[in-house]
Amino acid sequence: MSAFTSTNRFSRLIHFDSCRKRPLASSFCCRLHYSLLSSYASCSSSSSIGLLRVLRPYPRRPAPRPFFSANAAELLPPDASMEVVKAALKRCSTQPGTVAIRSQQKSYSYAQLLSSAWKISNLLCTGDLSNGCARSMNGVSSIAIGVPSGKKNLEGARIGIVAKPSAEFVAGVFGTWLGGGVAVPLAVSYPEAELLHVMNDSDVSILLSTEEHQELMKNVAAKCGAQFSLIPDVSSITSDGDSRNKLEVEIDVETLRREIEDSKALEGNGDALIVYTSGTTGKPKGVVHTHKSVTAQRHGNIHHVINFCTVYLYIISYNEKKFINLNFSTLHVHGLFNALFAPLYAGAAVEFMPKFSVRGIWERWRESYPKDGTKVDNAITVFTGVPTMYTRLLQGYEAMDPELQATSASAASQLRLMMCGSSALPYPLMKQWETITGHRLLERYGMTEFVMALSNPLRGTRKGGTVGKPLPHVEVKILMEDDGGPDSSGVGELCVRSPSLFKEYWKQPEVTKESFIDGGFFKTGDTVKVDEDGYYIILGRSSADIIKVGGYKLSALEIESRILEHPSVSECAVVGVPDKDYGEAICAIIVPEAGEKEKTEELKPPLSLEELRSWAKDKLAPYKIPTRLFSWNSLPRNAMGKVNKKELKKLLE
Numbered sequence: 001m002s003a004f005t006s007t008n009r010f011s012r013l014i015h016f017d018s019c020r021k022r023p024l025a026s027s028f029c030c031r032l033h034y035s036l037l038s039s040y041a042s043c044s045s046s047s048s049i050g051l052l053r054v055l056r057p058y059p060r061r062p063a064p065r066p067f068f069s070a071n072a073a074e075l076l077p078p079d080a081s082m083e084v085v086k087a088a089l090k091r092c093s094t095q096p097g098t099v100a101i102r103s104q105q106k107s108y109s110y111a112q113l114l115s116s117a118w119k120i121s122n123l124l125c126t127g128d129l130s131n132g133c134a135r136s137m138n139g140v141s142s143i144a145i146g147v148p149s150g151k152k153n154l155e156g157a158r159i160g161i162v163a164k165p166s167a168e169f170v171a172g173v174f175g176t177w178l179g180g181g182v183a184v185p186l187a188v189s190y191p192e193a194e195l196l197h198v199m200n201d202s203d204v205s206i207l208l209s210t211e212e213h214q215e216l217m218k219n220v221a222a223k224c225g226a227q228f229s230l231i232p233d234v235s236s237i238t239s240d241g242d243s244r245n246k247l248e249v250e251i252d253v254e255t256l257r258r259e260i261e262d263s264k265a266l267e268g269n270g271d272a273l274i275v276y277t278s279g280t281t282g283k284p285k286g287v288v289h290t291h292k293s294v295t296a297q298r299h300g301n302i303h304h305v306i307n308f309c310t311v312y313l314y315i316i317s318y319n320e321k322k323f324i325n326l327n328f329s330t331l332h333v334h335g336l337f338n339a340l341f342a343p344l345y346a347g348a349a350v351e352f353m354p355k356f357s358v359r360g361i362w363e364r365w366r367e368s369y370p371k372d373g374t375k376v377d378n379a380i381t382v383f384t385g386v387p388t389m390y391t392r393l394l395q396g397y398e399a400m401d402p403e404l405q406a407t408s409a410s411a412a413s414q415l416r417l418m419m420c421g422s423s424a425l426p427y428p429l430m431k432q433w434e435t436i437t438g439h440r441l442l443e444r445y446g447m448t449e450f451v452m453a454l455s456n457p458l459r460g461t462r463k464g465g466t467v468g469k470p471l472p473h474v475e476v477k478i479l480m481e482d483d484g485g486p487d488s489s490g491v492g493e494l495c496v497r498s499p500s501l502f503k504e505y506w507k508q509p510e511v512t513k514e515s516f517i518d519g520g521f522f523k524t525g526d527t528v529k530v531d532e533d534g535y536y537i538i539l540g541r542s543s544a545d546i547i548k549v550g551g552y553k554l555s556a557l558e559i560e561s562r563i564l565e566h567p568s569v570s571e572c573a574v575v576g577v578p579d580k581d582y583g584e585a586i587c588a589i590i591v592p593e594a595g596e597k598e599k600t601e602e603l604k605p606p607l608s609l610e611e612l613r614s615w616a617k618d619k620l621a622p623y624k625i626p627t628r629l630f631s632w633n634s635l636p637r638n639a640m641g642k643v644n645k646k647e648l649k650k651l652l653e
């Protein structure tokens, strides 16, 4: 451990790395009360938790030793995004038929994916429609663009990609990279105003999309002065590969490999992606990720790809080599890096479900592991989601009849790994999921700006209410709120330095500059502390989740997690609202359990403030108990399932 004082004399920076344990005793400063985890320490895994009224527990999985696999870093390749393409190319040479993507009953091999990407890249660069790759659909030519004269490739031009999660989406991204462009994934579901904001902000010059969105997207492209083109369909194994003989396929793959390698398209210098933040704390910002980060060079052999590969490297070293990962979103880093690039890099197949469907997921798990306990070919083995997805899946489970519950729980228990991230996983939700499926969710902490930084271990103790420890090569500091002395609360803003850090906020040099402190550490804006075992506890966004009541600073996430234990509460958000006496008052907004809603008479809320306060008396300190309560039918959430608390506060005004 090393501790040092920052340039701000009121702050103190505490420096950790992944190998070290907790730096300071975090005794509580008298008027700072953060105790997200400590309050759980006394919870048994059974009846005291209201939400745990669940059936058939599965045995806990054995939790063996090391926190992070020691040799993970040695396996990491030297640059980021393009490394995924290189790995795909290698795989298509050595195992041409290996499935990369499954979507809507079709399978696409690594070779088919790359072949399409290569065509897209050529067409983006040359505008050549004569090579037979581009098709004409309803009078709209696919890829009819070409780079401006005098340029050898796209030279960093931004290529917007609007497609549901599909082989075409992946081919569009890979094709953009091979052509030297910067991919800007855009959501089909964005309202037009938001699409226009992102397109204009990132100066998208070419918009790629698929046939089903072409009318809307042509319009959007025209409004932004961008060119529009369709992404050619990627041929699938059933429609193409099966009908040709093995030798023919192998010759094609070899030619493709040579062409791509000879073209130097794989060098991949410069910017690779612009991903927009969720906009939970403000307008979405364009986060620029590079192929090869400056940090990676500075660190010599430490590689940018680490974050999205690390988890999969663990899995690889675990036992079997074949995984199928279920993915619904390619818009944010969780879906894009963790559930797409990482598994493709690792040689897994990614199965896309066009949109999140509770029934569809349970069905897919039951199909994967049918009643008799057997596992089918192409069974889903890995699942990663945001907490709201697990809440919805639980609601779906509760609505099933007992027989279906039994087969569903049994199927889910047979997946190899279930992960959770992107927002706080409430402890009651984690426990309930574990009771039903036997999986203790592997919770991680990440951000658009660095993908992943902290993680509970694949093998080892996964501590509820914490996000584990820094991943290998990730360094973190806490910018302390107090003087960091012996009575310090240990609470402060988390700062991260990692080979995977983004390069900049697109066209926002000032904001970029302000986001870093000396030494290249990025200020996350999250308030954290470290527990006695060195596990990090996220107390919440400093700007939205830390409520200032009188002299106390309280974590909204802690209070939410407690309220969720109430048997009548299905969802909950806690915010601070202005209060003339105390500065802020604690306001809880709950969504009642479905059954409770039905039981409730029209005018009587399912849970009154008095009932909540009296129930919470022995669960929360008096100053943490809400003084205002609203019961709503749903909480406003963004595409990532996150509650935008700034917007929520406006609704309460």
Ligand SMILES: Nc1ncnc2c1ncn2[C@@H]1O[C@H](COP(=O)(O)OP(=O)(O)OP(=O)(O)O)[C@@H](O)[C@H]1O
Pocket: 277, 278, 279, 280, 281, 282, 283, 284, 285, 332, 420, 421, 422, 423, 424, 425, 443, 444, 445, 446, 447, 448, 449, 467, 524, 525, 526, 538, 540, 541, 640, 642
């Ligand atoms: N496991 C986790 N537990 C608690 N919070 C988490 C976890 N993982 C991510 N987060 C929260 O999500 C944030 C990162 O999400 P993202 O990059 O999408 O930005 P956002 O905060 O949702 O949007 P914006 O930056 O536009 O406000 C983190 O800063 C943190 O607040």
